[in-house]
Amino acid sequence: MQNKERKIQNLISELGVLIYQLNDLEEYEKHALGNILLEQGHDELRNVSISLMECHVIDCIERNEMFNTTAIAKKLNITKGGISKIATRLIKKNLIEAYRLTDNQKEIYYRLKPLGRTVFELHETLHKEAEEVFKKIFSAYTQGELEFASRFLADITAAIRTTTGFKKNDIFAQVEYAITKATDCPGDD
Numbered sequence: 001m002q003n004k005e006r007k008i009q010n011l012i013s014e015l016g017v018l019i020y021q022l023n024d025l026e027e028y029e030k031h032a033l034g035n036i037l038l039e040q041g042h043d044e045l046r047n048v049s050i051s052l053m054e055c056h057v058i059d060c061i062e063r064n065e066m067f068n069t070t071a072i073a074k075k076l077n078i079t080k081g082g083i084s085k086i087a088t089r090l091i092k093k094n095l096i097e098a099y100r101l102t103d104n105q106k107e108i109y110y111r112l113k114p115l116g117r118t119v120f121e122l123h124e125t126l127h128k129e130a131e132e133v134f135k136k137i138f139s140a141y142t143q144g145e146l147e148f149a150s151r152f153l154a155d156i157t158a159a160i161r162t163t164t165g166f167k168k169n170d171i172f173a174q175v176e177y178a179i180t181k182a183t184d185c186p187g188d189d
Contacts (some may be wrong), residue, residue, distance in 0.1 A: 015156070024143075032126055043088050048093050048115075050095075050119060051060065051067070053086060054086055054089065054090055054095075055119065055123045056076055056115050057072060057076065057083065057087065057090065058090065058095060058112065058119055058120050058123070059120060059123060059124075060072050060075050061096060061110045061111065061112055061116075062112055062116075062117070063117050065108055067109065067110065068107045068108055068110075069083045069084055069087065069108060072087075072110070079138050082095075085128045087110060090110075090116065093115075094113055094114065095113060095115050095116035095119060096110050096111065096112055096113060096116050097110070097111060097113055098110055099111065107187075118127055138142075
């Protein structure tokens, strides 16, 4: 039984390392997007700083027709106030525009402007490159290993979602909390 507990501890440690690497991956993606903008000569975006969350809002707007603040907030698991602030910044950066329907002046909807579409396409390129890397890794797995990996990721995702005491969009804090709780084994004195 001692060996199984040691293996569990090792898996928990590796999960913690993965979480920190995912955080680094977000920074890498932001940096890579900036480099692509410069390399491809998008002068209109040269002086526009775009956060990763802004990219995700742009992506959400492009992929979901007729999304308002509430729908975007729900989809991205962010507060409506947070989406409103991001949308205001994106409007000022000339990446999106807000509009209302003639029969519903209350709700504000968003759509991409040409500059926003450029950001969307560049961000999409980064995601496709990452997907190819993961496809190459997973193609070396057997069917059984893929099924196990799928179950493992589903279980980890469910554990993160059910962790209490944190905001829904603070995934890194939730996973850290779950790891801390999991490593607090009785009898470890």
